[in-house]
Amino acid sequence: MTLQTELAGVSFAATLARFGDRTAVSTQTGSLSYRELARRVEDMVHSFGQGRRLVALEAENSLPSLVAYLAALAAGNPLLVLPSGGSAADALIAAYNPDIVVQASSGEAVLDVRREDTAHDLHPDLALLLSTSGSTGSPKLARLSAGSIQANAAAIAEYLQLRPSDTAATTLPLSYCYGMSVVNSHFLVGATLALTDLSVVDPCFWDLVRAEKVTSFAAVPYTFDLLDRVGFADMDVPSLRYITQAGGRLAPDRVRSYAELGRQQGWDLFVMYGQTEATARMAYLPPDQAAENPQAIGVPVPGGSFRLEPVPGLDASELVYSGPNVMLGYAERPEDLALGRVVTELQTGDLARRGASGLYEIVGRRSRFVKIVGLRVDLGQVEKILADLGVTAAAAGTDDAVVVAIEGDHNLALIAKTLAQDLGLPRAAVELHPVEAIPRLSNGKPDYPAVAALASERGNDDDAPSAPDAGSTDVRRIFAEVLEQDDVADTDTFVSLGGDSLSYVAASLRLEQALGYLPQGWHLMPVCELAPAPHASLRQVPPSGTHRPEKPRGLSAWRRKVLAPMETGIVLRAVAIIFIVSTHIGFFHWTGTAHVLMALAGYNFARFQLSGERTARLRRHLRSIARIVVPSVAVIALAFAITDKYAWYNVFLLNPLLGPPGWSDYSRFWFVEILVHILLGLAAVLAIPAVDRAVRRWPWAFGMALVAVDMPLFFGLVDSHYPGQGPVLWLFGLGWAAATSRTLWHRAAVTAVAFLVVPESFDNPYRSATILAGCLILLWLPTLHVPRGLHRITALLASASLHIYVTHWLVYPLVDPYSKGLAVLASLACGVLYWILATRAMGFVEKRMKRRRSRSAVAAAVHSRPVTFRAYGRRAADDGVSPALAPGLRE
Template identity: 45%
Template sequence: MPNHPIVAHLRGFDDRIAVLHRHPTAPADTLCRVTYAQLADRVAAFSARLGPARRLVALTAGNDLDSLVAYLGALDAGCVVLLTGELSGELAAIYDPDVVLDHGRIVTERAEPAHELHPELALLLSTSGSTGSPKLVRLSAANLLANADSIARYLEIGPHDRAATTLPLFYCYGLSVVHSHLLRGASLLLTERSVLDPEFWAEFRAHRATSFAAVPYTVDLLDRIGFAELSLPDLRYVTQAGGKLEPARVRAYARLGAAAGWRFFVMYGQTEATARMAYLPPDLVAEHPECIGIPVPGGHFTLEPVDDGAAEELVYHGPNVMLGYATHPAELALGRTVTALRTGDLARRTADGLYQVIGRRSRFAKLFGLRIDLGRIESELAAAGFGAACTDDGTRLIAAVTGRGRGDPAALIARVAGLPAAAVAVTAVDELPRLANGKIDYPAIRALPPAEQHPGDDVRSIYADALALPVEQVSREQSFVELGGNSLSYVTTAARLERVIGRLPADWPQQSIDRLERTPPARGGLGRALDTSTALRAIGIVLVLGSHIQLFEVWGAAHVLLAVAGYNFARFSVSSAPPARRLRHTARTVAMIAVPTALWVLITMVWQPGYYSWQNVLLLNKILGPRNDTAGHLWFLEVLVYCTVAAALLLRIPWLDRWERRGPFWFALALLGLTLVLRWHSFGLYPERDIPLSPLACWYFVLGWAGAKATAVWQRLIVSAVLLASVPGYFGVTDRERLVMAGILLLVWLPALRVPAVVAVVAVAVADSSLFAYLLHWQVYPAFGDQRLLALFASLAAGAAATRMVVLCRRNRTRLALQGQYLGGRLVRQLRDQQVTRNRLAGKVIE
């Protein structure tokens, strides 16, 4: 007989689907199905493998089938599970588990149990979801069953429900999704994909998922991808917990759900209550978005006076209240030491009978779904010899520290809080900022300037440096594309990343920083991986400059570069971000081309009168003329800007944007078909010899776009067929057409090349400076006369020097902006303190 009540239910659902999951050996677009009967067999087999001894089992779990089977199997065997995302050395040393499992694989095992375990104890979870603290919540099998049943009742979970696992299994909120669905014979779509991934939503739709869970940061991500525009016909409800969501956003999502046919449940809970204590019924969300709602079935609240009756603390009573805490192994033998849960939240009961949290008794921060005790962190820093005051800004834990303690305070904070190092900001100060009344000035701590940023060997600092952003504005949950990365910043960023983390996955620009750092890099092969678009940019600019200088005569590279520009536009500007943000990012990219071009043209007009005209300053020569040789030198940059702006504005049309999001390849192919009209008909806009060097060549840009969205072999074959049918005869020069076709075919079919490291370094440098090399070479190479090879190197060197100068200017501008913000904040605080002092003096005079 199974020892755990949730496991006992598995056999009762027979051939009903329990889990959909991705098997490592299955095709990328295929999910495997596991029935309840099959899951029960696997759980029973794992339980038998553990044997009859009741032992302490530490399980490092992910959102995968092996972790789920190991978790249920350990419970079924009567073991006590210490469930974590990562078993820290401190936790392992303190609790000394009898068995250590890593995603279902037994790492270490001791046959005889070394601990006395209370008969009711089933599960141990960290108080904050992290592994940095030895303080654990002791939960019983009755706790798990009661909370799972309670949640299933108010969410009305039935056999036809299917939840996508958007939260980790080791997090009490994510675990409650598993418990409540397995209890009712519903199914789980087990995935570790982020809601930022288009593949997540493709699987969600294809496998008819009906719900997903969200913490506040998940809601931020949903806003980025344009969640309101997604078509999810089977979605029945969305739940939100793990931190307070602003009332305006609660109301917005409630209305969105009402319009789309799904319900939005706002919930309140703590690990100490196994997961949930309250929920706000969806029909009340729009009217009372500031409330946590009513107690879950089987539980109730009381309000108990604190602080001399000035406020009331919310206290929860119910069968899901933990047995108590454990801070060392001896406490695993204890029975119930807690009968009611003092939440630490100050609350009130509204006239409608709803509960509303209005504050905290103690100082906690909620970051990355973790509840962090700031007082404990300050105590740990004090024990290490630091004076400290800690706060947060919603995305980072911020600390001001004094003194010379032992070790690195940032590392200490990260370990104690269970946060990634990038989410901790520490500033050393001579003394802690204080208000006029002597209390710590926490707003002043939040306004402290970050420590001087030196581009380091971590992804976050590399992105900040490459995109000229303050490092604190770079979230670990954001991707290169979301942060505004484009083809101009892509080249050097990719090169620096590969030196730090090894060979990059093909979709690294779309991966969050956190996921990129956690993804095992693909290795093997000689040399380094060089992105094909980067290689083509390097080769293309050399061929263009060399042909203009008459060192050789190889034409066609400019049109390959136009296709590369379209390819990169599709990768960096046609993203899952909201339309307005996509347009801002594209505008930034265009400005990085147009502004330097206009400035250089103005300088040249002073230096070489008559070389360029005012139409070149505005990048309108190809539209307004004049059509002479020197005025047409910048045709490529003008056409590139026209294509980019037109494409970005096209995607601002709502119905086109929806079409592109639903079918990226078909949208690009339809757009290619439309622009191909200009391949065969110029409508008399340009003389025949000028057509290839005019905006009518925009179909090359769209061809690259389609190539980027062609992810399947048959899609690449279609793009290749269009290419091979369209290019011949366009220039009337066979060699030129062959070069264009070869370059674009390489772009479509081969995302990266393995080259010797020295070749990769040179290619990256040349590609990165290609814009300025093209812009400046017209004025550089004539100075070298017949020394054409030297002229080519000089043009490339001038481009590299100009690129470096622009990068340094952007860094200095960012640094000056940060200093200005700090000085402004300090001035405001000084004025405020002076006013407080004047008020106090005025009070003394009156006395």
């Protein structure tokens, strides 16, 4: 028996069990069949109790949220879907007073049952309530019926030709109607959801795509910027069947470019158009039309139709949609939940025309809404938010940004941060401009075109105030200084700018100070998403799309004040270098931590060197090697010059190959030498396109392959020339595999290999135990809790660990005769000082070289096209563009 026989809910949600043992959902920890999912949904329905009640779900891309969503639809309980946490959810819960509030916590759905009976008069057709203006917290909701949801899911499944064999990755939030439509349409046909909240810039996302044989994912315009960043065009994704795009207008040249890319690689691009008021989708552009008509939204979805209604006073027509997926009407207060259908067709607010080919095209907007990165933002609500903060403002905007004129003297940077977070937008998508008075028309109403023009004025005004961009500017400045980059864009990430493990610690420390917290996976997040935490004087709302470190569970309040989480890799580097130096000096004896650092090197390589386009990654890889080689060789050369303990092949890091066998003074720099050899070898191997594609497709398997390659040396089947320490590539590979482990099975396999191999690595059981413990901590514990007062010194030691390692051999003999403890402190301090000086010196040289290359490129362009320069230089000067840059305009 299915739930549909007892309840008048949404059909596909109530009849999940009909697909039996087909896989419904795959997560990081496993998969769930349709039969198992239906059982969980039925259990949740019983938890809701008898009778129809208003359920509010703070939705996230997790299994508990998904089960609660399906259960409400199946049971016929009207469902108010909210973004997880923040002021938007709180405002809507306060406005509509739901009977039950559901949140996901620790892998479970937590129900707050506020009353046994409903406090509302709920219309029999009402099934779903969705915000119509993104995450602004506006009380205006679209009321959707069960029939609308079912009809739109069926229409989408029809034009996408969905099959039970399809698997979709959840690239968009469940709380967003576009992301919700992916869930609905796939469950309608018995397809699979790869449930995740990973971003497309995260290499783990592409691991998931390949592991689960994902056939599609959904994208908003901003997603394509991120796809460009990660080198999507060069990726091998053989399972991909199509990409869908909605959530705002994608520039025609981008549509054409990606449509042609899809033709080359065997997948389709579906450009789509929709609104929450139509459940999700109203139109789609057939993939075979995308390259030829990239400006169009296409044709109505099956079952729907368009008409063009002339707009008085405008030489244009408004697009009006009719179909079974049109909402019942709006709700602006709880009493509206009792209303039935008051809307039979949808006035979209978009101005459109129909081309000769029968395809519709949007040519403008009639209403006061803009859609940015997939969120529909009510500009009137923007003004209301600011008014609640005591700010007089007028808001305009485009599909790129909200532009606001602010009257009076205010802290624009602080207001901009808070507004961006309340809207759920990237900080770069909010522009605030100070004005003496709001621009107004003769009738006293705000002059919104004049407000919108402030954006272009600011773009041409070198003296415009920089306060509105302070949030993203802070992050750009940190990245520019730490990574020695002159030009940092909003879509750049730490990794795409060449960040590596040596610069990661310094950047993370400064970011935490600037933002007030450190988002998980920040090194893969674009600059515009790294939003500072708002000031307490306004609102304590965490930035949308980021995750604050969770408070340590089980700790008492006073311990929470004392301890704070810190990334495991940073802590291990700091502890390891202290143990290495102390052991070498004889302050105490604890071996094995250098080998833990080798595993950590593999871990960081997999994190920082596997994303982006292949040529860019190779440049980053070689730059990282140079950051190790240059400061190390400088110290070793000095040691060779002033002592008799080293040979010329130490200077060139060749002692493992040319030096005497066994352990000697010549072997003191073994860690740097072997690490450089491994990194150079990987650079050569990954420069082969076929190998590079294989590594990007199966990164975890490649890490395990590195372990396997070293086993003949490890077990003595092949003679190793490496002195004293023996083979360590397997440790590098073990760290690599730990970083790319995405499932419980992956981690279990790495753990098993560690338990099998590490105890055999050395005769000393204590050293082996240290190596094993370090590898397992790196694998299983993403953060460690460290006293807050030690965070700065821990980060400092971790940043300087390489420099401490190479300098301490020269430093401690000078102090050791007086005090071993003092020798340890002196070694650490001198290493930190050398790190500061070497980093600044290398940064200075890198900047000079980059500027010289840039000047040479401009000069070459000018001299190579004298005629073109003359022809275009005159036009460029007329447009206010420097003639030196004019040749680029012709391209």
